[in-house]
Amino acid sequence: MPYAAARSAAGLHDTHPDSAVLAAGVLPWRENGRGLELLIIHRPRYDDWSWPKGKLDEGETLPECAVRETLEEIGLPVTLGLPLPSIHYTLNSGTSKEVWYWAAEAGRREPTPDGGEVDRTAWVTPEEARQR
Known part of the structure; x- marks a missing residue:
């Protein structure tokens, strides 16, 4: 299954995915007159706030999945920017x-x-995102 090439950015280095279940997503951001805002999503199934993300489809790469899931979940077309740390659980x-x-x-x-x-x-400050 194709994933993504190893990625590195400012101390981050993910060599390759190694979990049974793989997903990808984005952390949408913008700047306005008040500063940096992050977009969080509410998932009624879990009653939680999260980032747009989802599981890979057959034959899909991780970057393709991140873009597709963001468009499907919130109708937001995105171009991927800097890679962020992956999470494992x-x-x-x-x-x-x-x-x-x-x-x-x-x-x-x-x-x-x-x-x-x-x-x-919701567009929130980084502090508000951390609290939610």
Whole structure:
């Protein structure tokens, strides 16, 4: 299965994905008169706030997945920017999961939640994102 080439940026180095479940997503950002804002999404299924992300489709690369999931979940076309650290965790089933992320400048475009996986979005400061 194709994934993505090894990536490096400012101390980050992911050689390759190594979990049973692979996903990819983006951290959309923009600057306004108040400073940096991050876009978070609300997932009603889990009643939590997260970043746009999802599992790879057959034959899809991690970057392709990140772009597709963002467009599907919130209608936001993005161009991937800097790679961000991937996260690794264990699902309730005991299976390992890994999510690869990229920063993506959103500019002035506004997201539109799909109404299924995502019911709300919010532009927040980094501090607010951390709290949620």
